[in-house]
Amino acid sequence: MTLLPFEHLYTSHVASVHRFCLSQVGDAAAAEDITHDTFIRAFAAYQRVRPAEDVARTWLISIARNLSTDHHRRHGRWRRLIERQRRVVTEQRGVESLAEERSQLHAVAAAMVGMRPRERELIGLRVAADLSYREVGELMGMSEPAAKVATHRALGRLRERLGRASVHDIREIVQ
C-alpha cells in the first residue's frame, strides 16, 4: 500500500482534529497544543502504523482523543489550576478574533466543560470532528446504533445545559 505523504494527512485533517480538540478542552491555546501534539505523535508513528486513507482521520482523532483525555485527567489538578489562570488571561483578552472566543462557541464550550467526559467525547466526535456514527462507535467501543443513541442523549444534555446555564457561564467567561 502506498503511503500518502504525511503533509497530505496534515492538511486534510488538521481542521477536523483541531475542532475536536477544541470541543474537548474548550480552550484555544490548549486545543492548538493538543492538535500540535497529535500530529507530532502521528508523524512518529506514521511509517509503523501506515493507516489507510479511509481510516486516517479516525486514527488521528483517536490520538487527539487520547491527548485530550490526557489534558483533562492525567494531571487534573494541574489542569484546573492552569485553566483557572488561563481564564484570567481570557478575561483580559476580551473579545478577540479567535473563533472560539465568540460568544456562541463560548457558551457551548462552557456548557460542555461540566459534562461527563463520555458525553463530551461523543459530542466532540460527532459534531466537531464530524465523524459518522459508525466511526464514533468504533472509537468509543460501542455499536453504531448505541453510538447514535448515546450521542443524541449527550446532545440533549448539552441543550439542557445551554438553556439552564448560558447566561451565567457566558458572563463568567466574557465579562
Add this chain to the structure above:
Amino acid sequence: MTIDIDIDSQTFEQELRALYATVAPPRTRPSLEVVDAAPSPPPAGSSPWLRGRVLRRGGAVGAIAAVVIVGVVAVRGRPAPAGPPQLSLLSVSVLPAGGQLNCTIAVSALSDVHATGFITFAQGRASFAPVTTTGNTYVRGLHRWVDTTPQMVAPDDNSYVTAGGDQTHTDVQVVDSTGRHTVLTVNSSLSPLGFSPEGIVLLDTSPSHNGPNSTMPISLLDPRTGTIRAMPLPAYPAIVGAPGTGPGLSYGMTTGYQAGTSSIWMYSYNAASNISQVSRYDLTNGTTTLWFDGRVDGLGAAQQVGETAAGEAIIQVASSDIQHVAPNQRAGIRESTLLMSSPHRGTVLNAGREGDAGVADNLSPLSAIDGHDVWLAGDNGTLWRYQPGQGLRAMASIRTSTNGAPGVSISGACV
C-alpha cells in the same frame, strides 16, 4: 447573549456542527511546517516536525513534562486580573484524626467554584473563610495571595517568582516582601520550575532537548545577582517497554520541583507496560538517583507526591493508569501510598481500593513540609497529614456547595 436552543435535536446537532465548522484551523507552527514532499521520518529528535516551540511536546515519544507545564504556563504572561471573582464557599468536615488540630491552612479549591481562602481548625471544628482574590497561592511571609504556583515561592516565604517574556527572552520576575519587582532576563528557552534554596530552578526546554531519551538541562538562577549556573545534566527516567498506541495507552514523563526542598522529581510511566520509574535530581550536587523502578519495585502508575524534611519520599502507586481515569470512575483501582526511606526501600502508609473509606485518593504533589510532618491534599478533597510514628492520616474532608469534592491546592502547612 443567549443561544437559541428552541430547535429540534437534529437541527441542534447541525447548528453545532456549523458552529464548529467556522473555527479556523490553527496556524502551522514552526515545528509543523511542511517540508518538501513525502517525508520518511528521520531519527526522532532531528525531525523538522519537532523544531520550534516544543515546551509542551515531549517529542516523538510524547514525553510531556506536565509539571513543567505548570511551572511555565502558570507563571508566564499573566496580566493583572480584570476584577475579583465572586466569593465561593467550601464546607469542611473534621475527621477523627484532625480533632486535635489547632491551626490554619490556606487552600485553593481547583474546581469550578474557585473557592480560595483559609480553613481554621479549632476545638474539633473547622471553618472556612473565603477571600476575594485572583491569586491561588498564599505567601505567608507577604500575607497575600499571588498568581503563581507554590513551587515558585521562596523557601523563606518572603518572595516569589513569576515569569513573562516572549519568543526572544524570558523575564523572571522576583517579587520581595517590600513589593519590589526585580526582573532578570534570561534566554527564551529557559523556564522557571521552582524557587529552591539553591536558587531559582531553570529548565532548558529548547527543541534540541526534546525527543526520545532526551534530557532537559537544569540551571540555577541567583535571585540577587541574576547569574546563571549550569548544573550537571539529569538522568531522566526511561519509558520502559514499547509504548502502545490507541486510546488509553498513555506514556510520558513528568518533572516537578518539590517545594521547600532541593529536589526535582522526575517520573515516567508507560501504560502499555504498566511500568513507572521515579528519580530524584539533587540540586545541591547535580546527581540523579533512581528511587522507584517498576520492574523491581512493582507494577503500576507511580508518582512522587511528597517529601519529608528527612529526605524520605512519599510515592503513590496505582495498580493501573489512574491518571487516565476520571476521579468519579476510579473505584476499584488499587492505590498504595509508600514512604520511601531510601531508593527501592519503602513501607506502606496507606493502601486499598479507590473509593473505599480511609484509602488515600490520588494525592497532589503540591504537598507542604511542616517540620517533620507533611501535608497533602487528594483529588477527592481530603486533607492528609503524614507524621513520623503516626503515619498518614486523613485530617479533614472538603466539599463545595455545588460540585462535590474539589481538587485542592494547599499553600504551605497548617500553622
